[in-house]
Amino acid sequence: MRFSIFRYNPECDAKPYMQPYTLAIDPRNHMLLDALLAIKEHDETLTLRRSCREGACGSDAMNINGRNGLACVTPLSTLKEPVQVRPLPGLPVIRDLVVDMTGFYNAYRSIKPYLINDEPEPENERLQSPPERAQLDGLYECMLCACCTTDCPSYWWNPDKFLGPAALLQAYRFIADSRDRATAERLDDLNDAYRLFRCHNIMNCVDVCPKGLNPTRAIGQIKAWLTKRIL
């Protein structure tokens, strides 16, 4: 199979370039990550992140034939040749397919991604009823791979101000949690023309999420909570 892979080493390359590779691999039984690791065996300078290799950790998010996805769960048989592999768009490239995710994590940290509850701790645990727990379905599964956020034009234009779909989905995950007591503060923090309202519902995030989650719906729910609060 033929591949064309984004290469850039800021220490020696003046600018990025696409490097062609040809690999003898059966596309029927392999994922893209298998091919990239096989290429790396021949060319160990090729740099990429990967960890669990089964779509659970989100480390190997990249732009595959123009579409963000996880290399480890993208079957080679679904890809048109030459397979164009690029780093996630919109983030600074550290080297080859590795991007600097500092801004992405800063946005995530700023939504306080943990339960806030000052009430006395119960003997064992804070219980939830099954319907309360069901509110977190479609939210807690996010693994912060950044496929959605880096596919969002609003994030490309304002990465320092707009939180992006992943952080907003996580923000709603804590608003929706019956054990959290900081809903008002969370909503105050999000009620902002940039932080939340740069989202124009184009739904690229929904289209590319490897877990099939729906950040647009979560963002809509945050807007609904904000609206309900003033009515």
Place this chain on the structure above:
Amino acid sequence: MVGGALKGARYGLRDWLIQRSSALLAAGYSVLLLARGLWAHPHSLAQWQGLFHPLAMRLASELFLWSVLLHAWIGVRDVVMDYIHAPALKLALYGLVILLLATYGLWGTFIVWRVL
């Protein structure tokens, strides 16, 4: 504080709601105008002007006009917020758009109330 750099303008919900409610008002007026037009079926300029003559219709037209202008302001401001990052250019564009929309507003108001 980590989120410090991520703070921006604090008028998100208000403008989002204005944009949606102004769209609803404009849609309602469009339906009203269409219904009145189909009902009255004007054949001449005088009849057409007659559609807009009643005070209630003038008030509705005025409301529609400012709804559309507010809607346009938020929409265009959103586009500028998205794409223009140089403060001076941003401010100049805001000023230009406000001037243009205010002119349309006054001009439209003049037209609505001149119809006698």
